[in-house]
Amino acid sequence: MHEGELFQEWFDSISSILKQSGSLKEISTQFGLLRSDEERVSFGLSLACVDDVITVKPCFKPKSALESVKLRNKGNKLFQKKCYHEALDVYSCSILNAPIESHGNELSLALANRSAVLFHLGEHHQCLDDIKQALSHGYPYELSYKLFDRQGKCLFVLGQSSEALDCFQNAKQALHQSKLDYKKKEVWLKELEVEICRCQEKTRVMPGILTSNNEHSPPQGFVLPQLTHKGNRKFTSTSCAVDITTSPDVGRHPVATQDIHVGDILVIEKPFASVLLPRYLETHCYHCLKRVSVPLPCYQCSTVRYCSDACTKESWDSYHSVECQYLDLIHGAGIGGNAHLSLRIITKAGYKFLKAFRQKVQEGLCQSNSRESGCRQDGSYVSSDYLPIYCLVTHSQDRSISDLFRRTMMAIFLLKTLQGGTFFGEDPCSLEELAFIGGLILRHLQSNPCNAHEISELQLNLNSVATSETDEIASGIYATLSLFNHSCDPSVTRNFYGDTCVVRAIKNIPSGHDISDNYGTLSAVSVKPERRNKLKSQYYFTCQCRACEEDFPLYSEIPSTAFPVYKCENCCTPLYFVDSSKDRALSVVCTGCQCSYKLSEMRATLKASTDLYQQAMDTLLVKADVKGTLSVFISHLRLLEKLVCRPWKDYNNCQEAIKQCYSIMGNCHVMKL
Numbered sequence: 001m002h003e004g005e006l007f008q009e010w011f012d013s014i015s016s017i018l019k020q021s022g023s024l025k026e027i028s029t030q031f032g033l034l035r036s037d038e039e040r041v042s043f044g045l046s047l048a049c050v051d052d053v054i055t056v057k058p059c060f061k062p063k064s065a066l067e068s069v070k071l072r073n074k075g076n077k078l079f080q081k082k083c084y085h086e087a088l089d090v091y092s093c094s095i096l097n098a099p100i101e102s103h104g105n106e107l108s109l110a111l112a113n114r115s116a117v118l119f120h121l122g123e124h125h126q127c128l129d130d131i132k133q134a135l136s137h138g139y140p141y142e143l144s145y146k147l148f149d150r151q152g153k154c155l156f157v158l159g160q161s162s163e164a165l166d167c168f169q170n171a172k173q174a175l176h177q178s179k180l181d182y183k184k185k186e187v188w189l190k191e192l193e194v195e196i197c198r199c200q201e202k203t204r205v206m207p208g209i210l211t212s213n214n215e216h217s218p219p220q221g222f223v224l225p226q227l228t229h230k231g232n233r234k235f236t237s238t239s240c241a242v243d244i245t246t247s248p249d250v251g252r253h254p255v256a257t258q259d260i261h262v263g264d265i266l267v268i269e270k271p272f273a274s275v276l277l278p279r280y281l282e283t284h285c286y287h288c289l290k291r292v293s294v295p296l297p298c299y300q301c302s303t304v305r306y307c308s309d310a311c312t313k314e315s316w317d318s319y320h321s322v323e324c325q326y327l328d329l330i331h332g333a334g335i336g337g338n339a340h341l342s343l344r345i346i347t348k349a350g351y352k353f354l355k356a357f358r359q360k361v362q363e364g365l366c367q368s369n370s371r372e373s374g375c376r377q378d379g380s381y382v383s384s385d386y387l388p389i390y391c392l393v394t395h396s397q398d399r400s401i402s403d404l405f406r407r408t409m410m411a412i413f414l415l416k417t418l419q420g421g422t423f424f425g426e427d428p429c430s431l432e433e434l435a436f437i438g439g440l441i442l443r444h445l446q447s448n449p450c451n452a453h454e455i456s457e458l459q460l461n462l463n464s465v466a467t468s469e470t471d472e473i474a475s476g477i478y479a480t481l482s483l484f485n486h487s488c489d490p491s492v493t494r495n496f497y498g499d500t501c502v503v504r505a506i507k508n509i510p511s512g513h514d515i516s517d518n519y520g521t522l523s524a525v526s527v528k529p530e531r532r533n534k535l536k537s538q539y540y541f542t543c544q545c546r547a548c549e550e551d552f553p554l555y556s557e558i559p560s561t562a563f564p565v566y567k568c569e570n571c572c573t574p575l576y577f578v579d580s581s582k583d584r585a586l587s588v589v590c591t592g593c594q595c596s597y598k599l600s601e602m603r604a605t606l607k608a609s610t611d612l613y614q615q616a617m618d619t620l621l622v623k624a625d626v627k628g629t630l631s632v633f634i635s636h637l638r639l640l641e642k643l644v645c646r647p648w649k650d651y652n653n654c655q656e657a658i659k660q661c662y663s664i665m666g667n668c669h670v671m672k673l
Contacts, residue, residue: 005334006329006332006333006334007333007334007335007409007410007413008334010053010054010409010413011406011409013049013053014047014049014050014053014054014409017049017053018047018049027047028401028405030043031043031401031404031405031408032401036439037396037411037438037439037440037442037443037446038435038436038438038439039435039439040404040405040408040439040442041408041411041412041415041434041435041438041439041441041442042431042432042435042438042439043408044405044408044409044411044412044438045412045431045434045435045438050409050412054409054412054413054416056326056329056413056416056417056419056420057329057420058325058326058329058420059325059326059327059328059329059332060300060301060303060324060325060326060327060328060329061301061302061303061328062300062301062302063097063098063099063100063300063301063302064097064099064302065097065098065099065102065104065106067094067097067302068094068095068097068098068099068106068107068110069094069104069106071090071091071093071094071097071110072091072094072106072109072110072113074090075087075090075091075094075110075113075114075117076113078090079113079116079117082120084117084120084121085121087117088114088117088118088121088293088294091110091113091114091117092114092294092295092305094106094110094113094114095107095110095111095114095295095296095297096295096297096298096302096303096305097302098110098297100137100297100299100300105137105138105139105140107137107297108133108134108135108137108138108139108140109134109139111130111131111133111134111137111139112130112131112134112139112143112146112147114130114294115127115128115130115131115134115147115150116150118130118294119150119153119154123294124154124157124158125154125158126294127150127154128151128154128155129294130294131147131150131151131154133296134147135147141174141177142174142177142178142179143178144170144171144174145171145172145174145175145178145188146171148167148168148170148171148174149167149168149171149188149191149192149195151164151167152164152165152166152167152168152171152195152199153195155167156195156198156199156202161198161199161202161203162199162203164195164199165196165199165200165203168192168195168196168199169196171192172189172192172196175188175189175192222497222665222666222667222668224268224497224500224502225265225268225502225665226265226268227239227265227266227267227268228241228263228264228265228266229241229258229264233380234375234379234380234381235380235381235480236380236381236382236383237267237268237269237270237383237479237480238254238266238267238480239264239265239266239267240257240258241256241257241258241260241264241266242254242255242256242257242266242267242515243255243257244371244381244483245371246370246371250485251393251485252371252373252483253483253484253485253514253515254266254483254484254514254515255512255513255514255515256509256510256511256512256513256514256515257511258511259508259509259510259511260505260508260509260511260515261505261508261638262505262506262507262508262634262637262638262641262658263504263505263630263634263638263658264504264505265502265503265504266492266503266504266505266515267480267481267501267502267503268500268501268502268503269383269478269479269480269481269500269501269503270383270384270478270499270500270501271383271455271476271477271478271499271501272345272348272383272384272385272386272388272389272477272478272479273319273341273344273345273348273389273476273477274289274341274344274455274474274475274476274477274499275337275340275341275344275474275475275476276289276473276474277337277472277473277474277475278331280473280474281303281304281305282305284305284473284474285305285306285307285308285311285498286298286304286305286306286311286315286320287306287307287311287312287314287315288307288311288498288499289455289473289474289496289498289499289667290307290498290667291457291667291669292305292306292307295307296308296309296311296312297312298312298315298316298320298324299312299316300321300324300325301324301325301327303327303328304320304327318347318348318350319344319347319348321421321422322347322417322418322421322422322423323343323344323347323417323421324421325420325421326417326420326421329417330343330417333413335410335413335414337474337475338445338448338449338452338475339410339414339445339448341444341448341452341475341476341477342411342414342441342444342445342448343414343417343418343441345386345389345444345477346414346418346423346437346440346441346444347418347423348386349386351423351424351425351437353386354386354436354437354440355433357386357387357390358433358436361436366387366390366391373388373391374387374388374389374390374391374392374479375387375388381479381480382479383478383479383480385479388479388480388482389444389447389477389479390440390443392447392450392451392477392479392482393447393450393451394443394446394447394450395446395450395540396446398540399446404446407442407445407446408442410445411438411439411441411442411445412438414438414441415434415437415438415441418437419434444477448475448477449538450538450539450540451477451482452475452476452477453475453476453477453478453481453482453494453501454472454474454475455472455473455474455475455476455496455499455501455667456470456471456472456473456496456663456667457470457471457473457496457667457668457669458470458660458663458664458666458667458668458669459471459669459671460624460664460668460669460670460671461671461673462624462670462671462673463673465620465621465622465624465660466621466660468660468663470663473667474499476499476501478501481494481501481503481517484503484515484516484517485514485516485517486516486517486518486519486521486535486539486543486545487516487517487518487545487546487547488518488521488522488523488528488531488543488545488547488548488552489516489522489523489524489545489546489547489552490506490516490517490518490522491505491506491507491509491514491515491516492504492505492506492507492515492516492517493506493658493659493662494517495662495663495665495666495667496666496667497666497667498667502662502666503517504662506637506655506658506659507641508638508641508642516545519535519538519539520534521534521535521543523547523548523552523554524552524554524555524652525554525555526554527554528548528551531543531548532548552646552647553647555649555652558647558648558649558652559647560649563603564606564643564644564645564648564650565644565645565648566597566599566602566643566644566645567643567644567645568590568592568593568595568597569595569642569643570590570592570593570595571590571592571593571595572592573590573591573592573593574645575588575590575597576588577599586598586599586600587599602643605639605643606639606643606644609635609636609639610636610650612632612635612636613632613633613636613650613654615632616628616629616632616633616636616657617629617633617653617657620657620660620661624664626661626664626665629657629661630658630661633654633657633658633661634658636654637651637654637655637658640654
């Protein structure tokens with residue numbers, strides 16, 4: 001059996017057993033009459049063959065002191081050869097494999113050795129973090145003079161002479177407890193005295209300027225932006241320029257409450273839950289999804305890695321303690337990221353909360369399809385709440401019996417991992433409670449394919465910025481993002497900062513107009529039948545956006561004309577000028593609102609902006625320079641929105657340049673050339 005076939009093997013076995021028993025048709029009929037997910041899971045649990053076939057046992061990569069020591073020794077050899085980057089990777093693997101509590105101090109020794117590599121690489125903040133970690137995990141005091149010395153040198157380089165002085169004094173004290181011979185101690189003492197004198201001199205020269213800094217790590221990577229307008233009191237992840245409305249035809253969706261312009265930030269949202277894809281386990285933080293080159297370990301397994309103590313603890317407390325022992329089983333079962341995300345949603349909500357939540361479900365308080373669906377009693381819609389996620393559409397009524405039965409078996413598999421983990425605690429759980437939790441998993445197995453979002457990272461190729469592509473690194477469920485409707489020519493774009501999603505306008509959106517996202521089918525790159533088929537199969541609707549209704553051309557089919565068709569800034573009616581050499585001062589009156597325009601003025605305005613845009617485009621493609629180009633692109637696209645009728649290739653090009661800039665600002669990995 002190959003990896004990824006386990007669940008399929010289980011499902012095939014269950015189907016075969018039912019078929020051989022002669023009861024498959026009857027069971028299918030009975031199952032098809034069920035109307036709730038809880039009933040479907042209860043029915044599945046009642047089938048003896050399901051319990052016999054779906055067997056769940058711990059399957060993960062535990063810590064290994066022997067492996068940690070082996071890797072640390074390998075790292076030592078690389079370090080001695082000055083292969084610092086290679087040594088860094090090997091020491092990190094030693095750290096991941098080291099038992100958290102061990103008499104051999106494998107973890108603290110590996111952390112200390114990695115700190116030496118980081119010091120030589122000039123990564124002083126990260127070196128300080130590793131020293132702090134090594135000391136907190138019981139690094140032998142008789143060896144600690146080395147760490148205090150390295151700590152002092154890092155702090156001195158960072159301009160913290162007073163703190164560095166304390167470290168060198170600590171190193172002197174620890175040196176007396178070391179097992180070094182007399183001569184080596186004397187050499188160390190002389191070197192420490194030199195460092196102490198340097199610190200004292202520096203402190204005298206700059207009195208009162210240097211301050212203590214206990215948090216060694218500076219802000220890492222990108223800076224999270226802010227909403228363009230003030231926050232929305234009701235829909236708390238959006239700006240006040242956004243409201244959610246509802247209609248019989250398209251359900252709940254966002255609309256603009258005021259004029260929105262290209263570049264405006266409309267939503268900043270953390271997911272309720274997210275799941276890192278298995279192929280990125282070695283490169284990204286398992287919790288916040290940021291790239292991590294100096295990882296910290298899980299408390300129990302040697303697989304996942306974290307960027308900080310905070311991520312380690314939050315992950316363990318909220319979900320990883322439940323799934324840790326079954327992680328390889330989940331990844332190898334072939335159930336996909338959306339299924340793992342369904343499990344993650346339940347573990348993050350927690351059994352205690354869900355037991356109380358069951359009462360609300362039974363009272364019918366969670367079934368509303370109105371604008372208020374998912375809101376708290378005070379009317380607020382909060383992304384960190386479970387209720388908005390529960391209320392997302394499932395399309396159960398659109399699914400076949402076979403589809404629902406397969407998802408039910410998947411829900412039972414995931415339910416069994418919860419039973420094997422710590423989710424239910426030590427108290428016995430009734431069959432009714434199991435069916436309820438399993439039913440919730442089944443609900444999310446249906447809603448996630450229609451509502452979850454891929455979390456992406458740009459793979460930036462500096463030799464070819466224009467063709468750099470984004471990779472899906474994780475999947476996440478976002479309460480507010482899930483309310484956006486689709487357009488094949490969307491008005492917003494999504495970018496990710498770790499797991500946080502930022503939604504920006506890539507069109508000018510007049511007040512009262514819908515704000516549309518894209519579900520992965522753009523009119524510029526795929527034809528209407530292809531787009532509609534894809535959307536119908538996954539999202540159960542026939543797209544009727546403007547791009548589909550007017551059959552927008554593919555990008556490759558947009559004619560490369562010398563001049564665009566201009567439009568009235570007031571009412572957007574096309575303005576048709578007669579283009580000839582004697583018409584430079586030609587005026588035209590809009591047939592829609594009677595406004596008058598001069599061709600020469602419109603052309604001059606567009607040319608001036610286009611010249612700046614072309615210069616900025618060259619700079620972006622050569623240097624990947626966002627700071628020097630983004631504002632130019634935004635200004636140009638805002639102008640095109642006012643002056644030019646689409647289709648117009650420069651409009652598409654400018655929009656794509658803006659999207660690429662936003663991608664560079666967020667999750668972005670510069671590829672090695």
